[in-house]
Every structure is written in structure tokens, then in C-alpha cells.
Amino acid sequence: MSVPFFDIHYRLDPEDRAEILERWGNVLDHGGFIGGPEIGELEEKLSSAFNLGEVVACSNGSDALVLALKAVGVRPGDEVVVPAFTFFATAGAIARIGAIPVFADVEMSSYLMSTESAVSKVTDKTSAIMTVHLFGRQAPVAPLAESVLAATGRAIPILEDAAQSIGSVGAEGDCGALGIASGFSCFPTKNLGAAGDAGFSATRDPDIAERMRSLRNHGGENYIHKEVGFNFRMDPLQAAFLLHQLPKLAVFQALRIEAASHYRKLVLEAGLMDWVICPEDAEGHIFHQYVIQSENRDALKLHLESLGVGSAIYYPVPLHLQPCFSELGGRAGDLPGCEALAERVLALPIHPGVTPEQREEVVSGIASFYS
Ligand SMILES: Cc1ncc(COP(=O)(O)O)c(C=O)c1O
Numbered sequence: 062m063s064v065p066f067f068d069i070h071y072r073l074d075p076e077d078r079a080e081i082l083e084r085w086g087n088v089l090d091h092g093g094f095i096g097g098p099e100i101g102e103l104e105e106k107l108s109s110a111f112n113l114g115e116v117v118a119c120s121n122g123s124d125a126l127v128l129a130l131k132a133v134g135v136r137p138g139d140e141v142v143v144p145a146f147t148f149f150a151t152a153g154a155i156a157r158i159g160a161i162p163v164f165a166d167v168e169m170s171s172y173l174m175s176t177e178s179a180v181s182k183v184t185d186k187t188s189a190i191m192t193v194h195l196f197g198r199q200a201p202v203a204p205l206a207e208s209v210l211a212a213t214g215r216a217i218p219i220l221e222d223a224a225q226s227i228g229s230v231g232a233e234g235d236c237g238a239l240g241i242a243s244g245f246s247c248f249p250t251k252n253l254g255a256a257g258d259a260g261f262s263a264t265r266d267p268d269i270a271e272r273m274r275s276l277r278n279h280g281g282e283n284y285i286h287k288e289v290g291f292n293f294r295m296d297p298l299q300a301a302f303l304l305h306q307l308p309k310l311a312v313f314q315a316l317r318i319e320a321a322s323h324y325r326k327l328v329l330e331a332g333l334m335d336w337v338i339c340p341e342d343a344e345g346h347i348f349h350q351y352v353i354q355s356e357n358r359d360a361l362k363l364h365l366e367s368l369g370v371g372s373a374i375y376y377p378v379p380l381h382l383q384p385c386f387s388e389l390g391g392r393a394g395d396l397p398g399c400e401a402l403a404e405r406v407l408a409l410p411i412h413p414g415v416t417p418e419q420r421e422e423v424v425s426g427i428a429s430f431y432s
Contacts, residue, residue, distance in 0.1 A: 064410050064419040066371025067250055071414025072306065072313070081256075084301035097297035098318070102419020103304055107261060109305065111228060112235045113243075116263035117273040118295040122224040122260035126154035128293060129220050129242035129262045130189065132272040139188035144174035145379040145391075146399040147193040151222045152380045154244070155191065161389065163187070164381040166396040170341060171407075172352065173200040175398065180212045182203075187215075192240070193222040196340070196375075197317075197349035199231025202239035205381050220244075224260070228254045228314055231345035237263050242273075247303055250412075252317070252349055253310050259299040316413035317348040323417060324351055327424035336431045350375060351411040357430075358407050364430040370423050370425060373408045 073081075088097060104116040119125050135141060137159030145164035152162040166178035172195050179190060190209070192200045202219050209217050223237035224231075224246035230236070237243035247259040264270050275281060280290025325339045338354040340346075352375065355361050365372050379399035381391030393400065409423055411421050 062419065063369030064371060064415065064422050066373055066408075066410050067412050068414050069249060069254075071412055072254075072309065072372065073411070078304065081302055081305050084305055085298055087142050088297050088301055090233050093297060095294060095297075097300070097306060099297045099300035100295055103295075103300040103307075104185055105309055106304065108263070110310075112228075112238050113263035115263065115267065115270035116240065117262045117270060117277060118300060119260055119262060119277050119293040119296060121258040122244055122248060122251075123150040123154055123395070124291065124293040125224075125244030125246070125260040125262040126150065126191070126220075126222060127157055127291070128273045128276055129156055129244045130160065130191070131158050131276055132262070132264070132269045133189060133218055133220065133242050135189050138186070140184060141185040142179050142182045142187060142190040143380075144193055144195075144399070145381040145396050146172065146376060146402055147195055147222065148376065149383070150160065150191055150224070151191060151378065152386070156386075157302075158396055160188075161186075162380070162386065164379075164389075164391060164396060166398040167195075167296045167402065169354075169398050169402060170345070171198065172196060172340075172402065173198065174205075176201060176205050176208050178396075178398075180208050181369065183209055183215070189218050189220055189241075191220045191222055193224075194226035194229060194236045196352055197226050197229055197347040198340075198343050199226065199229055199233065199236050199345050200355075203233055224248075225251065225349040226429075227251065228310055229345045229347045231343065238265070241266065242269055247299070249321075252314060252347060253303065253306055255299040256302045257296070257299055259295055259303060261295070287384070291398065304371070313413040314347045317411055318346070320411050320415060320420060321346070321348040321351055322342050323416050324411075327420060328353075328427070331424055331428045333424070333427060333431060338426060348411055350408045352406050353405060354402070354405040356405065358360070358405050360425065361430050362407055365423070365426050368422075368426045368429075370426045371410055374406060376406075379403050
């Protein structure tokens with residue numbers, strides 16, 4: 062039995078297809094191809110579904126982070142502390158506005174930014190910290206802010222990269238509603254995925270929201286530009302698709318959580334705990350990815366591939382060692398947690414279409430590798 066790492070069709074059965082086509086037909090009928098009514102409706106529904114305050118729909122999750130950073134006042138030359146073990150766009154967004162990503166280490170058990178490391182990276186030039194709720198797990202926000210305040214005497218704003226954690230309600234509340242502003246991705250493989258690129262920013266501060274809306278549309282209106290913004294508008298066809306998907310999200314999240322506990326059980330039953338570390342089960346974890354750790358990761362991945370089982374490496378090169386950031390002076394050995402994880406992590410198929418039998422296949426593939 063082959064087990065693809067991801068298959069988009071789990072959320073596109075014939076009934077879905079008919080409903081989506083009807084929504085897309087409505088867009089063709091009203092003709093509001095830029096800023097049509099689906100955008101506002103989606104923003105309202107996302108806000109109330111996830112307690113997000115104001116939501117600003119935009120082109121993708123990377124741009125959502127740019128909007129958030131710029132709207133909270135991060136300026137060229139400012140430093141922004143960010144974990145080095147995350148998707149590139151988290152730091153890319155900082156660099157895109159001329160600010161400087163300053164990389165912090167992560168904890169190997171949670172994959173989340175280490176508060177101690179983040180605090181140690183704060184300098185007089187730090188104007189914000191960007192934390193990441195990686196793989197669907199909530200990263201600490203209030204405890205981080207308190208530690209920074211205690212260590213430096215400064216209340217540094219914390220932004221959240223919630224691209225992978227939509228709908229996760231952890232110990233502190235809703236991901237994306239905890240800091241000054243946040244960015245979410247609706248890339249098709251995300252827990253709430255569009256039929257192409259889409260994303261949104263969120264904030265509880267009306268002034269920041271207003272600036273995000275303005276920046277999304279070239280920083281002005283009626284041909285008067287207060288500042289240089291972007292074209293970061295969301296396509297109403299994507300908004301229509303997301304309006305169809307949103308009510309289904311809770312079921313899909315529950316399926317991911319069930320799949321995660323099934324994987325853990327299977328790994329335990331197969332006696333693989335000496336070889337494989339399963340992700341911790343934290344409050345509100347919605348398992349955007351199910352990322353295990355293994356000493357022989359590359360060989361294990363190849364073995365699974367030979368059995369028709371898909372897996373993926375998120376992320377193989379930590380950001381402080383990326384060629385585009387070499388001028389920042391990052392060296393191997395600087396961030397041991399990120400570097401060790403880059404060699405050990407392997408994501409197993411977790412999307413809601415993976416059946417229990419397929420999960421058994423995945424774990425028996427792992428067992429056959431170690432036997
Ligand atoms: C942690 C993280 N940040 C940012 C992004 C960027 O989102 P997008 O691909 O929608 O631009 C992603 C998406 O892959 C992500 O996983």
C-alpha cells in the first residue's frame with residue numbers, strides 16, 4: 062500500500078466540488094474580482110472563529126508577516142529576534158522590509174524557540190521578536206515577553222508566525238491572538254488551505270489593522286499614498302474557496318489529532334521508542350505536521366520511499382546557515398538545537414485523508430528499517 066505524504070483530494074469530494082464551483086460562479090456573476098464581498102465575509106468569519114480581533118486578508122502567509130512587521134513599526138536596520146528552525150519566510154519577511162533577522166535557538170523537545178536563547182539575543186537595536194507556532198504547536202508568548210522585560214527592562218513587542226497553527230488553542234489562548242500582530246498562511250497544504258496562495262494578518266489594535274489595510278493596497282487610497290505599500294490583496298476566488306473550507310476545519314483538526322495519537326500508540330506498540338522520538342503532545346497542538354526525530358533520518362527516509370511511503374524534512378538547513386544570510390555571520394555550532402534537529406527530523410503523513418491502515422503501514426515501514 063503506498064502512502065503519499067500529502068494528497069489534496071481529502072477535501073475535494075464531489076459535493077465539495079459542486080459547492081466550490083457554485084461559490085466561484087457567484088464571483089463570476091458579481092464581477093468583484095478585486096476586493097469582492099467574499100474578502101470582507103472571510104475576514105469576519107476568521108476573526109470570530111479564532112478570536113483574532115481584526116483580520117486583514119492578503120496574498121499569502123509570507124506577505125501577511127511583512128504586513129504585520131511593517132504595521133507594528135519595525136523599520137529598516139532594526140533587529141528582530143526569530144528562531145532559526147522554521148520555514149524560510151519567517152526570516153525572509155524580516156529581511157524583505159530591510160530589518161535584520163537575529164537568530165535564536167530552539168528547544169529540541171518542543172521544536173519551539175527557546176526563551177533563554179531569545180532573551181540572550183536582544184540588543185538595543187531589537188524592535189520586535191517574531192515567535193513561531195511551529196508544526197501546529199503553540200509557542201510561549203506572555204512568558205517570553207515577561208522574561209525579556211525582566212532581563213532587559215524593555216517591553217518588546219512579540220509578533221506571531223501562526224502560519225502553521227490556525228485554530229490551535231493552547232495554554233495561553235488562540236494562536237495568532239497573543240502578541241501584537243500575527244500572520245497566517247492558507248497555502249494549499251496548510252490546515253486551512255486555499256486553492257492557491259492566500260493568507261491573512263491579524264491584530265487587536267485598530268491602528269495597526271488600519272495600517273495593514275493601507276499597506277496591503279499600496280499604502281494609500283484614491284491615489285494619495287501615505288507610505289509606499291504593496292499589492293498584497295487576496296483574490297476573491299481564494300476567499301470563496303476558504304469560506305467553503307472554514308466550517309470543515311474543526312473536523313479536519315480532530316482527524317489530525319486522532320492521527321497523531323494513533324502514530325504515538327503504533328510507535329510504542331512496535332517498541333520503536335529507542336530509535337524514534339515522537340512529538341510531544343501539547344495543549345492545543347493541531348499537528349500541522351507530525352515530526353519525529355531519528356538518528357538515521359536520511360537512511361530511514363530512503364527506506365520509507367522504497368516502500369512507497371512519503372515523508373518530508375522540515376527543515377534541512379537552519380536559517381542562520383542559509384547562503385542568503387551569510388553576511389549576518391552565522392556559523393555551524395552557533396545554534397546547536399536547530400542544527401541537531403535539521404539532521405534528525407522527519408515528517409510523517411498526517412493530513413486528514415491518511416487512513417489508520419496507512420498509518421500502520423508507515424510505522425511498520427519504520428519498524429522494518431530498525432529490525
Ligand atoms: C512557518 C511559516 N511561515 C510562513 C509561511 C509562509 O506562508 P506562504 O507560503 O503562504 O507564503 C509558511 C508557509 O509555508 C510557514 O510554514
